[in-house]
Amino acid sequence: MKALIAGAGRLGTQIAQVLAAAQNDVTLVDHDEDRIAELESRLAVRLIAGDACEPEFLEHAGALTTDVVVATTGSDEDNLVISLIAKRRFAVPRVAARVNDTENTWLFDHRWGVDVPVPAATPLISLIEEATGATDTVALLRLSKAGVNVIETAITAQSRAAGRALADIVLPAGTVITTVIRDGQPTVPTSEMRLQPGDELLLVSHTATEQEVHAAFQ
Structure with a gap:
């Protein structure tokens, strides 16, 4: 599976780590060049600095061929824009977006290209399961079912x-x-x-x- 994660904060970084450990092709992007540089020695994933709200950048990052986009920035506005571009312009099969402010939950639906709205409090493993649509992304995912x-x-x-x-x-x-x-x-x-x-x-x-x-x- 090819995954494109927008937002290299703690959550986005953890998702990238777990998906990469499960032998997925992972790209992690963030607008903060210093953050990307910091992660280069820590993560075995493709890292790119740039604005994921820009269609040209998302295309450069691989949106045309990715299977899932996960928008995990700390801004609901940015996550909605990223989701809309991913779904409408690049027809990404599965788009998940983090909801930082629960009052904005009603916006995170198909109208904005969001297949899976993910509340900020969702546990990491559950988030990955929901975002990827796969309960066997890593063996640990199956444990929650047991x-x-x-x-x-x-x-x-x-x-x-x-x-x-x-x-x-x-x-x-x-x-x-x-x-x-x-x-x-x-x-x-x-x-x-x-x-x-x-x-x-x-x-x-x-x-x-x-x-x-x-x-x-x-």
Whole structure:
């Protein structure tokens, strides 16, 4: 699958990482050249700086041949414009757009080219499943169907888990770390691995809440 993601914030970056890890062809674009430059050493995806609200730029980024466009910018106006261009000009089969302000939800429909409106609070895994229309994008997606929570957390310089080995992290009962994404690459966690700022973790749990998992690391 070819995916074009507009908006290289935390959400857009995470979507790009997960889709790339599942062997999809991913392009991530953002108007901020510094942000794109920052991600070049971290992500194994195609990165392009430019304004996704401009049809010419979207064409340059591959909109003519992409299977899905996901608009994840922090601006509802931009996400609607991107969606409309993707659907009307480039006939992208599936378009998903993040809704930042719930009062604008009514705008995110077929009239603006949006196939899948995604509320900002939607969990990452659910967002990817809805945006791509595939429940097997990564193996973790199937877990949500089996009553297992899929939870993500990111390590920053301020996180108390930064610099600590995974063996030293006390996790809630019934919780397992499945993947550590480091420098854009998914890594199988080991007990000796020391967490670094910038690491992103995906965990599964039968019982723990997102708040309980985050408390173990933050």
